[in-house]
């Protein structure tokens with residue numbers, strides 16, 4: 001374990017100053033045909049941060065499929081902490097109990113309460129799970145899908161976890177009829193992911209974590225071209241693949257719901273806001289208003305996470321006052337005329 005250099009997304013840089021995301025290391029698929037990871041009630045546990053768009057999409061699919069009684073959930077504090085003080089400089093996700101004394105940022109700024117939507121765990125840090133699972137990459141990210149029986153990480157890649165939750169727990173979930181990844185729309189979703197993932201989902205991070213002007217300029221250009229394209233698609237149809245909600249909608253949504261609140265300021269994505277795109281705004285409102293999704297959108301955690309966890313971007317860990325999108329997201333979405341199945 002000592003050979004592994006613990007690091008965060010802030011350290012994932014190419015020679016040209018661009019942000020380069022490390023691929024997730026644990027990639028097993030729970031299924032009836034897997035030799036050891038079979039679907040079982042109360043065997044798997046999902047670790048998330050409500051700040052993280054990747055983890056929140058997994059939690060949303062868990063709720064939409066009625067898997068809450070089958071797969072447990074733990075929620076970290078939004079402010080990353082030193083995980084091995086005095087031993088190394090890693091900062092990462094930490095568990096706290098609701099009502100614990102407020103925490104400071106990992107470099108000693110501010111005071112951020114331990115609120116009641118934290119769900120504590122016997123582990124102290126997400127890093128502890130990775131070390132138990134024999135990780136060799138040193139990036140201790142959420143989501144983590146943990147196997148309580150074999151005491152290891154099954155998968156830490158959200159785009160795979162959402163597919164497993166959708167399709168591989170059919171005999172255990174309460175809502176087998178919900179299908180966010182139908183066979184007929186798999187190709188269409190893959191084609192959308194090809195430009196939405198690099199330019200929008202990861203694009204906002206490529207803007208925010210760039211350390212030089214050129215990679216930032218390229219990321220911003222790609223981001224707004226892709227947002228314009230998505231706006232065009234959603235002006236003609238209810239969802240990205242037509243009239244049916246799919247995994248791709250949830251993936252896009254989890255970025256859009258953070259955009260005006262955080263990415264405009266913190267990641268310098270300020271060419272336009274989502275509020276300036278009528279169809280992206282209506283789409284974001286509609287998906288936010290799905291109760292199972294809304295309970296996985298905690299705007300306090302979202303704000304607090306980004307503004308208090310990245311020292312080089314926001315050294316004072318001050319949390320900006322506006323705009324407070326929660327109330328706006330509850331307004332009529334105005335998309336009924338587009339129809340849905």
Ligand SMILES: N[C@@H](CCC(=O)N[C@@H](CS)C(=O)NCC(=O)O)C(=O)O
Pocket residue numbers: 007008009010023024051052053054055091092139140141142143156157158159
């Ligand atoms: N490929 C992963 C990415 C997950 C990811 O990057 N999560 C971030 C939070 S938004 C994280 O936990 N980062 C840990 C760190 O930077 O130390 C997925 O989609 O599941």
